[in-house]
Amino acid sequence: MPVDQLAPDILASEQAHLAESRKALQAMREHAQSLSSDAAGDWVSQQILQSLLDQRVAALADHPDTPLFFGRLDRNADDDLPRTIYVGRRHVHDGHSKPLVIDWRAPVSRAFYQASPGDPMGVHLRRRFGYHGGKLTAFEDEPLDTGADVGPSRILTEEIERPRTGPMRDIVATIQPDQDEIVRSDLGTTVCVQGAPGTGKTAVGLHRAAYLLFTHREKLARAGVMIVGPNKAFLSYISSVLPALGEVKVDQTTVADMLGTPGATEEPEVAALKGSARMVDVLERALWAHIVKPTEGVVYTQGVYRFRVADHEVREIVASLRGTTRYNPGRDALTQRIAHLVLVRMEQRGESPDDRVHDKVARSKEVKAVVESVWPKLTPQQVLFKLLSDPEFLAKAARSDLTAEEQQLLLWRKPYRGAKSAKWTAADAALLDELNDLMERTPSLGHLVVDEAQDLSEMQLRALGRRCRTGSATVLGDLAQGTTPWSVSSWETVLKHLGQASGEVTELTLGFRVPREVLDYAARLLPSIAPHLAAPRSLRPGAGSLSVRPGGSLTEAVTQALDKEGSIGVIVPDARVDEIAQELGAPVLGPDSTEDHRLLVVPASLVKGLEYDHVIVVEPADIVAAETRGLARLYVVLTRAVTSLTVLHDRPLPEQLAAG
Numbered sequence: 232m233p234v235d236q237l238a239p240d241i242l243a244s245e246q247a248h249l250a251e252s253r254k255a256l257q258a259m260r261e262h263a264q265s266l267s268s269d270a271a272g273d274w275v276s277q278q279i280l281q282s283l284l285d286q287r288v289a290a291l292a293d294h295p296d297t298p299l300f301f302g303r304l305d306r307n308a309d310d311d312l313p314r315t316i317y318v319g320r321r322h323v324h325d326g327h328s329k330p331l332v333i334d335w336r337a338p339v340s341r342a343f344y345q346a347s348p349g350d351p352m353g354v355h356l357r358r359r360f361g362y363h364g365g366k367l368t369a370f371e372d373e374p375l376d377t378g379a380d381v382g383p384s385r386i387l388t389e390e391i392e393r394p395r396t397g398p399m400r401d402i403v404a405t406i407q408p409d410q411d412e413i414v415r416s417d418l419g420t421t422v423c424v425q426g427a428p429g430t431g432k433t434a435v436g437l438h439r440a441a442y443l444l445f446t447h448r449e450k451l452a453r454a455g456v457m458i459v460g461p462n463k464a465f466l467s468y469i470s471s472v473l474p475a476l477g478e479v480k481v482d483q484t485t486v487a488d489m490l491g492t493p494g495a496t497e498e499p500e501v502a503a504l505k506g507s508a509r510m511v512d513v514l515e516r517a518l519w520a521h522i523v524k525p526t527e528g529v530v531y532t533q534g535v536y537r538f539r540v541a542d543h544e545v546r547e548i549v550a551s552l553r554g555t556t557r558y559n560p561g562r563d564a565l566t567q568r569i570a571h572l573v574l575v576r577m578e579q580r581g582e583s584p585d586d587r588v589h590d591k592v593a594r595s596k597e598v599k600a601v602v603e604s605v606w607p608k609l610t611p612q613q614v615l616f617k618l619l620s621d622p623e624f625l626a627k628a629a630r631s632d633l634t635a636e637e638q639q640l641l642l643w644r645k646p647y648r649g650a651k652s653a654k655w656t657a658a659d660a661a662l663l664d665e666l667n668d669l670m671e672r673t674p675s676l677g678h679l680v681v682d683e684a685q686d687l688s689e690m691q692l693r694a695l696g697r698r699c700r701t702g703s704a705t706v707l708g709d710l711a712q713g714t715t716p717w718s719v720s721s722w723e724t725v726l727k728h729l730g731q732a733s734g735e736v737t738e739l740t741l742g743f744r745v746p747r748e749v750l751d752y753a754a755r756l757l758p759s760i761a762p763h764l765a766a767p768r769s770l771r772p773g774a775g776s777l778s779v780r781p782g783g784s785l786t787e788a789v790t791q792a793l794d795k796e797g798s799i800g801v802i803v804p805d806a807r808v809d810e811i812a813q814e815l816g817a818p819v820l821g822p823d824s825t826e827d828h829r830l831l832v833v834p835a836s837l838v839k840g841l842e843y844d845h846v847i848v849v850e851p852a853d854i855v856a857a858e859t860r861g862l863a864r865l866y867v868v869l870t871r872a873v874t875s876l877t878v879l880h881d882r883p884l885p886e887q888l889a890a891g
């Protein structure tokens with residue numbers, strides 16, 4: 232496709248449109264700044280209005296380095312909009328409300344991403360713009376009414392190959408048609424995306440969040456949108472994308488932050504068992520086993536009178552409540568109903584007690600004592616503590632759902648002294664969350680984006696599912712990159728445990744990050760780790776991007792990479808991180824890292840979801856040997872490179888890689 236830098240007139244007129252749009256944006260901002268919150272009636276409304284105005288002013292800031300628009304459509308359409316529209320990150324209009332730039336999320340912008348010679352969608356020319364810094368330097372024309380396909384866009388390839396420094400960039404200018412389908416799917420639809428490394432799953436998830444917030448602003452501002460990623464380093468890497476799209480009110484979190492940071496670790500087989508949804512019934516029985524059959528009634532004394540509620544009456548209330556409410560509301564309801572019966576007795580004696588008396592009875596020590604003995608106040612930690620430390624209690628709760636060996640596996644080898652001093656693992660955190668929800672309903676958000684979902688256990692998925700129970704989700708992942716002991720093998724299973732069984736599973740198949748030569752090399756591992764998945768495809772051939780060096784020198788590889796532009800990740804077996812960092816005098820990526828460095832030593836276990844222009848992998852055999860799903864880990868490691876991958880090894884390569 233021609234990048235038409237040789238048409239100076241056109242380029243100059245497009246640059247003039249950019250200048251006009253920038254000026255108009257400046258005017259919109261000045262107007263917003265001139266608005267006053269004084270018009271609001273009271274102090275509270277004034278504060279709310281001021282905060283809205285501040286947000287509006289911030290949203291109208293012009294970032295000189297980011298293109299205000301990146302595309303143009305010349306349309307045949309007969310609607311209220313100009314025939315020529317410019318597509319950009321946000322709406323900009325002139326002083327007469329004429330749109331100069333239209334938000335990429337507006338319905339009319341859809342054609343920019345979706346129109347094709349086969350289906351021009353009323354567009355006869357699509358123009359893409361190339362930028363250098365904030366300067367418009369090139370454009371690329373695609374006539375859509377001639378029926379001829381003009382081939383891949385050079386602006387797209389250049390965008391992908393632009394050297395990386397710092398965090399992930401947005402892809403709003405170059406979203407591809409199949410990605411756009413996912414980005415623009417309805418709020419009510421849960422979408423699950425399987426995609427090979429670098430197919431843009433993370434990018435698509437973030438852009439979908441931005442699209443939904445634009446399209447359903449009010450509803451989602453109330454209900455909330457949350458992005459869930461594997462660790463803080465990953466969140467830091469993606470943290471700039473949504474703000475660059477003008478969306479600052481999205482929470483980004485990890486499962487550990489959401490459910491509680493683990494204070495202990497455990498054997499993979501124990502973690503896998505605790506992660507299984509078979510634990511659900513066990514937990515439910517464990518909780519409800521705390522309710523004791525009432526053997527005594529209540530005697531409430533007021534002055535010289537005693538009002539009695541018989542034991543069988545308490546039994547009846549408990550029986551009617553058990554299993555029909557969550558644990559805590561059930562406990563409250565038991566208190567209220569006992570108090571009610573006391574009040575009935577008072578009325579039978581001719582009194583007319585009011586609400587205050589009702590409250591007093593409900594809070595009396597007599598009623599509290601019976602409720603506590605029958606339906607005790609509990610914390611999730613107390614229940615799980617009992618389950619993991621008391622073999623008899625576990626056997627009672629487990630029934631035939633867990634074998635004797637499995638029960639043995641669950642019990643702590645060295646029990647803690649109490650629920651408060653117990654140290655919980657990542658798997659325990661999900662069990663505690665399940666118990667918490669059995670006791671008290673977990674509030675739901677409007678939309679959840681879950682990245683690297685293949686690594687979540689069934690119990691973690693249930694925990695996330697609760698948080699989008701009345702909303703929807705975007706679930707992203709790659710079954711071949713599953714590295715946890717509980718990694719799932721099908722997306723249908725993921726959706727089921729998430730409580731979104733009707734969600735749509737879709738696939739992204741074209742890789743943008745990894746050059747073909749490197750991707751083909753990594754794909755030699757696929758038959759061993761995910762035989763049912765098709766080999767991934769790559770947009771760019773990347774001839775010469777792969778170098779495998781037996782006995783190769785690390786210092787030499789790093790020096791070569793430093794001679795080129797872009798970021799460098801030296802990915803090493805976790806056990807060798809310190810040694811190699813010292814050798815290179817380079818910083819190490821930690822789970823909580825948020826800083827940018829051009830050269831980083833990266834532990835293999837932390838590199839999921841990240842990418843570097845140049846990747847140097849040290850000793851693949853050790854990376855594989857370090858964990859049960861070591862081959863899948865190696866697949867993740869080998870698919871992080873945008874421009875070049877160098878593999879250094881002294882030990883023989885894993886046989887799947889060697890046999891090429």
Ligand SMILES: Nc1ncnc2c1ncn2[C@@H]1O[C@H](COP(=O)(O)OP(=O)(O)OP(=O)(O)O)[C@@H](O)[C@H]1O
Pocket residue numbers: 387390391400401402405406407410426427428429430431432433434435709712743744839840841842870
């Ligand atoms: N349409 C696109 N235009 C430009 N760049 C793109 C596009 N789609 C994806 N990319 C780029 O490709 C790279 C990989 O994207 P992303 O991290 O979203 O992939 P992923 O599928 O989540 O990968 P992984 O499975 O390895 O986590 C990123 O640099 C992203 O910006």
